[in-house]
Amino acid sequence: xxxxxxxxxxxxxxxxxxxxDSLIPLAGELDSVVVVDNASSDASSLQPPASGLPLxxxxxxxNRGFAGGANLGVRQRRNRWxxxxxxxxxxxxxxxxxxVCKAEAHPRAGLLCGPxxxxxxxxxxxxQLRRFPTWKSVLADVLFIDELRGLFGKPPxxxxxxxxxxxxxxxxxxxxxAAYWLLRREAWQQIGGxxxxxxxxxxxxxxxxxxxxxxxxxxLFCQDCPxxxxxxxxxxxxxxxxxxxxxxxxxxxxxxxxxxxxxPWLWLPVRLGGWARQVKAGFDAQRxxxx
Numbered sequence: 001x002x003x004x005x006x007x008x009x010x011x012x013x014x015x016x017x018x019x020x021d022s023l024i025p026l027a028g029e030l031d032s033v034v035v036v037d038n039a040s041s042d043a044s045s046l047q048p049p050a051s052g053l054p055l056x057x058x059x060x061x062x063n064r065g066f067a068g069g070a071n072l073g074v075r076q077r078r079n080r081w082x083x084x085x086x087x088x089x090x091x092x093x094x095x096x097x098x099x100v101c102k103a104e105a106h107p108r109a110g111l112l113c114g115p116x117x118x119x120x121x122x123x124x125x126x127x128q129l130r131r132f133p134t135w136k137s138v139l140a141d142v143l144f145i146d147e148l149r150g151l152f153g154k155p156p157x158x159x160x161x162x163x164x165x166x167x168x169x170x171x172x173x174x175x176x177x178a179a180y181w182l183l184r185r186e187a188w189q190q191i192g193g194x195x196x197x198x199x200x201x202x203x204x205x206x207x208x209x210x211x212x213x214x215x216x217x218x219x220l221f222c223q224d225c226p227x228x229x230x231x232x233x234x235x236x237x238x239x240x241x242x243x244x245x246x247x248x249x250x251x252x253x254x255x256x257x258x259x260x261x262x263x264p265w266l267w268l269p270v271r272l273g274g275w276a277r278q279v280k281a282g283f284d285a286q287r288x289x290x291x
Contacts, residue, residue, distance in 0.1 A: 006073035010038040012087035022090040027052040036069040067194035067204040086179040088230040095225040110187030110217030114225030142273025170220035178205035203250040240281040248274035
């Protein structure tokens with residue numbers, strides 16, 4: 001398949017071992033499995049090598065963030081296809097083979113992915129699939145309008161609802177979360193990889209997709225190529241308050257880069273919305289301790 005796997009690891013615990021085990025049935029078809037470890041301090045960096053996998057471990061002395069780790073891992077390979085995976089993924093061979101087959105059939109596809117399913121098999125589409133941020137969707141998020149819409153059973157303003165009638169045909173999308181991506185190396189190289197200023201994570205994937213589509217490449221969602229995804233481990237490791245601070249900072253960085261005219265008008269609402277969420281997170285943490 002001319003395929004290499006790149007995994008960016010940071011304090012992922014036993015999730016990394018589960019992912020490596022799920023890759024074993026593909027061992028004979030993979031050129032390499034590269035784990036870029038961002039200076040983890042937990043036992044994930046001590047995971048025993050999965051039997052039969054062409055595993056390469058790149059241990060970094062400092063945390064270079066998701067974008068820096070992904071760029072380093074992809075840059076190490078010369079394969080046509082790069083499967084970029086989060087450590088909390090568990091793959092199935094048929095999904096990976098199917099994704100590569102669809103990529104071969106769509107020469108302008110620079111990125112492909114399939115559904116993320118939780119441990120019960122439910123799709124995580126609201127987390128995974130979204131439209132590019134606009135001033136309307138940003139305001140709906142930071143001013144809690146999306147929460148109000150949810151009370152009436154309506155999805156967030158920036159969410160993407162796919163047409164289920166398309167069946168197994170790949171569907172063009174805007175910005176899937178970077179937990180399970182098949183990258184065409186040519187496309188990654190053309191746009192210069194990830195922007196490492198989105199540190200340590202969040203919005204580097206949105207920025208990448210924005211630049212990819214602007215360069216004429218397609219981003220395709222393949223309904224029949226699902227994987228399992230646990231999710232939430234970075235949030236649990238960082239804590240909600242720290243997560244919100246990073247998320248807000250990188251949202252503003254994205255807006256300044258891609259919406260420079262709207263940025264000055266959006267700066268204050270984003271700041272106020274972020275402050276309100278951090279205050280709420282603090283109250284929730286205190287209440288949890290009291291309970």
